[in-house]
Each structure stands twice: as structure tokens, then as C-alpha cells.
Amino acid sequence: MEKKLLEKIPLPNNDILSRVENGKAVIFDDAAGEPYLLNETGTVIWQLCNEKLSVKEIAKETDKQFDGDFATIEKEVICFIENLAEKKIISLT
Amino acid sequence: MKTLVFNIHGIIVKLTSDNPSVLDEVKDEIREFETSSSEMPEIYVNFISDTKSIGHKGIIEKPEKITDTVYSFVNLKKLCGTVTTTKDYSHNEAVLITLSLIGYLVRFRLAVLKDVTAMHSASFALGNDGILVSGHSGAGKTTVSCSFIENNFDYLSDEETLVEKKNGNLSLLSFPRNLRLGKEFIKSVEGKRIQKNYSIKKHEAFYEKGWILNPREIRHNCIADNRTLSLCIILKNSEKHKELRVNPLKDISALYRIISLSEMLSSKEEDEKVYSQIQGNNRKAFEIANFLFDTVPLYEIEYNIKRHLSKLPGTVKKLLEETDGKETIRKDTSSQQ
16 A cells, blocks of 8 residues: 555645745635645655655655654655645645 | 615615614615615525515525524525524624625625635724734634724724735735623723723623724724735634744744635535535635735734734734734746646
């Protein structure tokens, strides 16, 4: 399951607005009327959800920006992206 | 059946009821908006105290249970709503729910027509300046309302404030309801002082006992008309706060807090037109929150309501003086989608 997810490309949904500032982001789902505040890690991952990179590639890019074990970072990226998908902030194609 | 008509910021609301006392109390709370206009209403609200509830066009729809004795249903497509009751209903709850329903429909309609959103906040005016006072439940918004009015701030709203973006400015639109004071507040030193000095009425709703205070009791001419928003305060009350602290809010987490205070709807509505309207309204709320964050001086006040209440009006006056005329250009907006 995880392997299949790694190949998928996250696409932000049309209903989503966001603002990034000083390493943090506010994401807003205008259909649900729900805001989210992302920390630095979440913001980096969010900005990499640019419709071009797969989850695997996003994990690699994220790893470049933070210290830590790649396997751990990859797991965190997967978990975060699954979370975004569950909240319908992104779709996985 | 008795009828009242209100003009609330350009929206004509017709309120009909079989219960004159509920009607009279609603009228008393939003008397500034009563009108004899013959314009066609956009919004219809009914309060029916028997269980044979009839909606706007004689259609009974599934009511939502608000309390054990009071029900309501809303139709956003038709812009109508009804509050109905079982026997032995709570009069106070009926008044409160009817007022809430009027506010709900008005702000929905205003947001469709204009760049307007509603924020969970109180608001005041000092001269030409409008001040938004936000904070979560327990922050002391209603308590500070009494103090502000006594210190010559005029009163715009208590529980909810309409914020309009127009001509490059944000305005606070008045909706001055009576102040609802909690049981705990009345037990406090400040509460006892209020009880001694003003005429307050017992009130019980949603399993909570409290008191109602008409702000005009504090100062007869305290009700303000709309004002340009000059200052936004977020209150943070805690007994742990030994000193009153004023913190400028510049981090984007403050934007998140402002958006969280905005009243949003979730567009689960099946009707396409209403779905689209809700989404549009929510989008406007996000844009207004961003504009507020970018252009209005924004501060958090950490305080202990028992120790620092009397200092708040002076603190806010000082903030207004310090920020008057200064352009607030928010931090680098590195990207906004």
C-alpha cells in the first residue's frame, strides 16, 4: 500500500486557499470553512505538493531540508500527506 | 399573529409570531433596526409557540432540536426560518434562538451580497475608531463590555460582529444585543458592582443561569452606528497572568486565529446554488481575515480579569493613540494562492 502511495502525485484541491509566511502556512478549505495552521515541516511538504512531484520525490526533497534519518522523514511525509488527503485538501493521482 | 419588520444593514427581515412577549423582547434587543418600511422582505422568520409549526410558505420541514423544548429549521435557499416549541418552553431560550436565527440569516445574506463576514467577538467605538475585541469563551468579552461602556466607549456588538470590506477599509457593522452575564460573573466583585448599580434581569437558557443587562442601562446613548475598524484585540484571560501584557501579533499564526474566529458554514447543502453561496461566503471570510491581518493593528492582551479589568479601557485607548495614523503593512507575504 505504501509503495503505491509513494508513486502518487498530490494535487491541491480547487477549494483550497493558502498563505505562506516565514516558514509557516495557513491553509483554508473554503468548502468546509476550515482553516489549518502548518508548522515548518508541514509547510515545506505543502509547498512541494505542486502537482509535479510524487510522494517519493517530496520525501527526498524534504530530507534535503531537514536533518534526520531518511526513513523517518519519509514516514512523516507519508503520514502528513495521508492526513491532507483524508481532509480532502489534496487528491492523490 | 403579530408582525415586526426590521431593516438590518439593508436587509429587510419580517418576524412573525403568535407570542407577543417573545416578539416584544426581540424587538427590544434590536430596536435600532425596527422599520415601518413597506419594502418586500428578503428574510422571513417565524416564532410559533404551538407545535403545529408552519414555515414560510406553509411547508413543514424537519426541525432541528436546539433544546428539549425549542426547535428550529432554516432554509437558506428560501431565506426563511422558524423557531417552534413544545409546551412549557423556556421563554429566554425562545428569545435567544429567535435572535440567533435572525442574525444567522442576515449574515448569510449580507455575505452573499457584499464583502461581509461575521466574527465571534464584541466591538466598540471610540470617536471614529472601531475596536474589535475577540477571544474564545471565557476570555471576558461580555465582562469587558460593561467596563468599556462605562468608560465612554460606545457599543456596537457583543457576541458577534459583522465586518465589511469596502473601499479599501474594514468597517464594523452594529448589531447591539443585550449583554448576557454569566452566573460566575455576577458572583465576582465586578459582577456585584454591576448588579448594585444597574437594573439586570434574570435569564436562564441552555441549562445555564445568568442575567441580562441592557447596555442602555449603563449609558443611555451608548449604542453606536457603524465604524471603521482601527484596532483588533484578542483577549487571553487567565488567573496565571500576574501582569497585564500587550503583545503585538505579527506571526501568521495570528491570521489562523482570526480565521478561526470567523463564522463559517460547511457547504454540505445539497442545493447547488446554496452550496456555491456558502463557498463564496467562506472565501470572502478568508480574504477579509487576510486583509485585517495585513492592515489593522493587531494585539493580544494577556490579563487576569479579576485583577486587571479596570486597566483595560485605558490600555485600549493608549493602543489607539499609538497606532493612530500609522500604516500597518504586514510582514512579507511570500506567497498567497
